[in-house]
Amino acid sequence: MTILRTLMIMLLVGLMSGCGYNAMQRQDEAVKAAWSEVLNQYQRRADLVPNLVNTVKGYAQHEEKVFVEVTNARAKVGSLQVDADTINDPQKLQQFQAAQGELGSALSRLMVVSENYPQLKADGLFQNLQAQLEGTENRVTVARNRYVQAVQQYNAMIRTFPNNMTAKMFGYKVKPNFSVDNEKAISTAPTVDFGTSAPAPAASAH
Numbered sequence: 001m002t003i004l005r006t007l008m009i010m011l012l013v014g015l016m017s018g019c020g021y022n023a024m025q026r027q028d029e030a031v032k033a034a035w036s037e038v039l040n041q042y043q044r045r046a047d048l049v050p051n052l053v054n055t056v057k058g059y060a061q062h063e064e065k066v067f068v069e070v071t072n073a074r075a076k077v078g079s080l081q082v083d084a085d086t087i088n089d090p091q092k093l094q095q096f097q098a099a100q101g102e103l104g105s106a107l108s109r110l111m112v113v114s115e116n117y118p119q120l121k122a123d124g125l126f127q128n129l130q131a132q133l134e135g136t137e138n139r140v141t142v143a144r145n146r147y148v149q150a151v152q153q154y155n156a157m158i159r160t161f162p163n164n165m166t167a168k169m170f171g172y173k174v175k176p177n178f179s180v181d182n183e184k185a186i187s188t189a190p191t192v193d194f195g196t197s198a199p200a201p202a203a204s205a206h
Contacts, residue, residue: 020163024172027154031175034147035087041140042077042100048136049074049107052129056110059120063113070110073103087151090176097178107133144178151177 053067077099086092111130114120121127155174158167167173 020157021166021170024154024158024163024167024170027150027157028172031087031147031150031154032084034143034150035084037143038140038147039082041136041143045107045133045136045140046074046077046103048129048133049103051125052107052110052133055123055126055129056114056120059117059123060113066106066109066113070103070106073099073106077103087175088173093176094179104137148178151175 049070053070056063057067080092080096080099082092082096086096111133114126114130155177157163158172158174
């Protein structure tokens with residue numbers, strides 16, 4: 001019986017391998033790893049917000065609306081309960097995208113404000129934070145694209161025959177992905193209209 005059981009297990013393992021089980025495991029882990037990197041880069045961006053806002057405030061104190069928008073958007077991002085299971089829940093992923101899109105748009109408006117303050121643009125701390133933000137945005141884009149590709153590969157695998165039979169047997173389901181609309185909201189700076197009034201004079205340097 002022991003020998004027969006061993007042979008049956010070996011046969012079953014061989015069949016699962018031939019039907020894509022091992023490949024699904026690898027792809028599932030690849031998606032999780034890509035998601036972790038997305039979260040890391042978005043967290044890096046969120047961590048920059050307080051110092052960036054405080055620095056801009058030192059030169060543009062009257063731009064209170066923009067500061068509130070950025071602060072509120074960051075708070076909304078921080079309030080979301082995001083973990084490994086988020087990538088399996090379309091609604092939670094959509095909420096995550098929307099919140100990150102709002103923060104990205106608010107940060108874009110904050111950077112537009114800085115254009116009106118030459119002293120701020122010349123501030124060494126601001127220049128450093130701006131460079132960090134630009135670098136982080138680039139890393140976010142790379143991480144997000146890798147995640148999109150990982151999900152596409154995983155979804156394509158579990159939908160094809162005979163992998164779809166194995167996926168159904170072991171509970172592998174199609175994962176939601178970043179949508180086009182939310183992608184644009186995250187990666188595209190908003191149009192900002194300050195009207196025709198001249199900007200207020202810059203505050204004196206620290």
